[in-house]
Amino acid sequence: MHKYLSASESLEIDVELMGESYGFSTDQLMELAGLSVSHACVEAFPLSGLKNGGKCLIVCGPGNNGGDGLVCARHLKQFGYSPIVLYPKKEAAQKDLYKRLLLQCTHFSIPIHYETNSPLLEDSSFDFIVDAIFGYSFSGKQGIREPFKTVIDTLKKPGNNTPILSIDLPSGWDVDNENIEENLQIGLRCDVIVSLPSPKKCAIHFKGRHFIGGRFMPQSLLDKLQIDLPPYEGTKIIIELPSKL
């Protein structure tokens, strides 16, 4: 039985890693996180099995989950996929880090759309969608604000069934709520999760494929939080948890 993290434990990890004690920069961890997510995409959606040559939509939120998505998009492009970025909250791109990550995407010839109500969300020609909207800091109590309420509701419309891979946890799920039915009422549907650096409580009964990424946790911090993950193999930066089906 793996440890499933609560919202407060997830926050504690970030505060520790990026605080004075460990001294990681957001740039550094985001690069490793986004790279891990891109590897999980390759594992879950191998190019050879895709109908549209790896055309994928990366839907990015206004915070670090969105930043992970931008890094993932850049690496997917390097791996031969054709990502398109949807960044509905353009104001968030004012933050230096996200501005730079978006600039890098542009230089990798990745189209970026800043639309808030985009036809891309209902375009069935995508092989898969990466949900990089919200991470663990979203709590169901506050509800989903626009423009992301519309984004999530559109992706959930009947008939829209492109597979979705979520970064860390499905957007709109309450990290601490283990009831998937309740989470699905507000949050996004999801086929594959890539959790960083450990699975979250809300996914304890999740039946889809579940990867763990972000091979950057010092043993001391894993021990402190009693996180006991299966070992990473060789130089791999992702692990797949055993299926619950």
Added chain:
Amino acid sequence: MHKYLSASESLEIDVELMGESYGFSTDQLMELAGLSVSHACVEAFPLSGLKNGGKCLIVCGPGNNGGDGLVCARHLKQFGYSPIVLYPKKEAAQKDLYKRLLLQCTHFSIPIHYETNSPLLEDSSFDFIVDAIFGYSFSGKQGIREPFKTVIDTLKKPGNNTPILSIDLPSGWDVDNENIEENLQIGLRCDVIVSLPSPKKCAIHFKGRHFIGGRFMPQSLLDKLQIDLPPYEGTKIIIELPSKL
């Protein structure tokens, strides 16, 4: 025939990538560079074939080459190796980035030695040494200053023959000088090179194993500098150039 970069072309790449046009941060690129180097170490020195369980010495210089070495050490530790860092110029560790990378090494239980004239350099129990002393900005004309002259001379003493893997190019070689004999008079001996993101002129006649790492170059910049590398496979972040033997 691959393109072998001059010192000025190497500088141009760094200036472009980390300047306003591409907006990469040093943290970001150093993480990808150091990760690539660690993958090349695993390929060149697989754990299963080593006598001392992956005990390795990472000798770090005062600049970004040394920073790549610190990132490499951290990832090697994750991969099951036992790196020890030698950082002879402690003053350089005052720079925030290097200070944080050293702190991270400490949290990964990697011993760090700040000695300038270290017995570690003649310790034959290391399975291999990573030369992270100088990169492309070193020019033979200025000579090698202490403490690194002693470090390099010690590693070259007869009888010291632990294999050396150099980051970018062997330390003390003049990037623009294709004459290996001349480079070896001043600079370090070398068995394996990992060049980032493309091989350097001084290594054009190098007969050892030669890897390319740092899969972070946008096609536009590769085109501009007429760099034509063999393709990276799948999600791999290193390429090995064909042997010249």
